Amino acid sequence: ELPLIVVDVQRAGPSTGMPTKPEQADLLMVMFGRNSESPVPVVAASTPAGCFHAAIEAARIAIKYRTPVFLLSDAYLANGSEPWLIPDVSALADISTEFATMPNDGETFLPYRRDAKTLARPWAIPGTPGLEHRIGGLEKEDETGNVSYDPENHDLMVRLRAAKVAGIASDIPELEVDDPGGADTLVLGWGSTYGAIGAAARRVRASGRKIATAHLNHLNPFPRNTGEVVRSYDKVLVPEINLGQLRMLLRAEFLVDAIGYNKVRGRPFRAAELEDAITALVDS
Structure with missing residues (x-):
């Protein structure tokens, strides 16, 4: 549950396929290609100019919700061009980062105490005094972040991660x-x-x-x-x-x-x- 953007510029496959030719065949891979129940947000660019705004949107989601995000483009867009009005930076989405700087439970830091609205966990810079916590791929205990093999906790954490991604729907524009x-x-x-x-x-x-x-x-x-x-x-x-x-x-x-x-x-x-x-x- 850390911000990461994976840019997938799709081209005709499989394997090396036709590496300079466009295709849209990676959608199901990015939707379901990770192991276990681990949904991930997916953003797609639709025009050469739109690639910029799609990248900003992917970054906004990744940072705000502490999640990997797939950004889909393809060879047609990657090799395309069009006039592009340089945007006013002040009008762009906020992609600033708020790091945890102090304990959030008295003198204790709970790395998986989630934001009530976004379900994102706090993000502490490694090595911050007083905010030491476990990282890695093993399942974590809710709130404490300790390694957990408890069945009920695993079910809870899987559902929380899924709910976090599903909740992003309330934070994106409706389909026009x-x-x-x-x-x-x-x-x-x-x-x-x-x-x-x-x-x-x-x-x-x-x-x-x-x-x-x-x-x-x-x-x-x-x-x-x-x-x-x-x-x-x-x-x-x-x-x-x-x-x-x-x-x-x-x-x-x-x-x-x-x-x-x-x-x-x-x-x-x-x-x-x-x-x-x-x-x-x-x-x-």
């Missing part, structure tokens, strides 16, 4: 939907499909058809209104450069019959092919 009104079909994407989905949606709307779009930047936890959004539409299309990983998560989490548009060719989607897929679904 671009819906001109009257649409019964939602196109939901994540990552670098943002541009192609937007261009395809404009073409479909120009043909007189009604279509809504939304794009996820937080993949774990999902924005708190995600279930409400996806259940509001009769049809949900999820374009991904994989074999349907976000679609699988949406079906499992929200019990919606999401439909995938999936290709793994080492190439980004073209607006024209997504236009055809969206049109076919709207007309079905």
Whole structure:
């Protein structure tokens, strides 16, 4: 339970695969690739300029909640560019760090006495006098941080860590939907499909058809209104450069019959092919 950011710039795999070609095939790995019950927040960039803000957001979550965070990009974004307005630093999210400086239980330091709101534990710089505590991978006793093999304590700590990550949903923006009104079909994407989905949606709307779009930047936890959004539409299309990983998560989490548009060719989607897929679904 310490801040760490793992940047995963996805490319076509497995193994060395096609190392200069984009793919979105690591989503399930970062969601479930750690051993045991150990959920981790996942943030995804969607544009070259957005990579900066995604990195700030990953750092904010990691520091505030004392947790590793996966930051997903891909080869398409990594090799892309666009004009970028240098932001006003004072307007950026606060990523300052508050270290523990004194005992928090009389003269005793309890390294796992959690913040009541975030469930984050205090962060003490190693070697701070009076704040010595155990670190390492063995299970810790609640509050004291002593090594523990107690079954009830392990169950408690697993649930606390999961609740901490789940609680981040209340601290991130709700999922925004671009819906001109009257649409019964939602196109939901994540990552670098943002541009192609937007261009395809404009073409479909120009043909007189009604279509809504939304794009996820937080993949774990999902924005708190995600279930409400996806259940509001009769049809949900999820374009991904994989074999349907976000679609699988949406079906499992929200019990919606999401439909995938999936290709793994080492190439980004073209607006024209997504236009055809969206049109076919709207007309079905």
